[in-house]
Amino acid sequence: MSDLLQKLQWRYATKKMNPAKAVDEDKVATILEAIRLTATSSGLQPYEVYVIKNQELRAKIKPHAWNQDQITDCSHLLVFAAWDNYTEERINMMFDLVNDVRGFKNEGWENYRQMLLGAYPQRDAETNYAHAARQAYIGLGTALIAAAEERVDSTPIEGFDPEKVDEILSLKEKGLRSVVLLPLGYRADEGDWLVDLKKVRRSKENFVTELN
Numbered sequence: 001m002s003d004l005l006q007k008l009q010w011r012y013a014t015k016k017m018n019p020a021k022a023v024d025e026d027k028v029a030t031i032l033e034a035i036r037l038t039a040t041s042s043g044l045q046p047y048e049v050y051v052i053k054n055q056e057l058r059a060k061i062k063p064h065a066w067n068q069d070q071i072t073d074c075s076h077l078l079v080f081a082a083w084d085n086y087t088e089e090r091i092n093m094m095f096d097l098v099n100d101v102r103g104f105k106n107e108g109w110e111n112y113r114q115m116l117l118g119a120y121p122q123r124d125a126e127t128n129y130a131h132a133a134r135q136a137y138i139g140l141g142t143a144l145i146a147a148a149e150e151r152v153d154s155t156p157i158e159g160f161d162p163e164k165v166d167e168i169l170s171l172k173e174k175g176l177r178s179v180v181l182l183p184l185g186y187r188a189d190e191g192d193w194l195v196d197l198k199k200v201r202r203s204k205e206n207f208v209t210e211l212n
């Protein structure tokens with residue numbers, strides 16, 4: 001089995017983390033960099049990642065996340081927070097950044113900018129947020145793989161009240177909405193009901209359709 005597949009077999013949605021074992025900052029930095037480097041639609045990167053080590057903040061979030069222990073037992077809680085809307089400013093910011101970094105303007109790229117400017121800001125905010133949130137999920141997927149690569153345990157968490165988390169982190173004021181959480185830490189030696197259970201996936205035959 002490939003090294004990558006072995007790591008993906010190893011990872012699981014950790015139910016009980018060891019609060020005494022913190023993830024090294026360089027490993028967290030690698031996971032964050034993997035998220036930053038992953039793909040997004042039109043390269044807009046329409047979300048941000050909050051890294052919460054502050055125990056008080058995590059204790060505030062926990063009751064709004066089904067009291068899941070990983071929120072406070074992890075060492076780093078990642079919060080994926082998507083743009084609440086696509087505005088002209090946000091779209092221009094990313095297109096200008098591309099021009100700045102590459103050092104030239106390209107007609108095709110500028111036409112593409114105009115196309116997005118003519119399409120996204122006019123749509124309702126909820127549609128735009130949903131699109132931005134989908135990009136955040138790509139970041140989540142990348143983080144899950146990167147964490148496994150670093151032999152760091154993680155738990156993707158959708159079981160939380162986004163409005164409460166937005167309030168606790170003052171995300172609304174920044175035009176952001178929390179999408180999904182990812183505690184990073186290490187599995188506890190005891191007390192995790194899932195750790196020794198077999199990974200269950202639909203068979204390849206029921207999952208992949210090959211049309212030759």
Ligand SMILES: Cc1cc2nc3c(=O)[nH]c(=O)nc-3n(C[C@H](O)[C@H](O)[C@H](O)COP(=O)(O)O)c2cc1C
Binds near residue numbers: 011
């Ligand atoms: C978007 C998303 C949200 C999830 N939310 C939770 C959650 O709130 N709590 C939890 O314990 N597991 C959560 N999970 C974990 C899934 O139940 C788990 O990934 C799935 O059962 C497959 O098992 P495995 O990841 O352990 O291989 C979530 C997973 C994803 C991808």
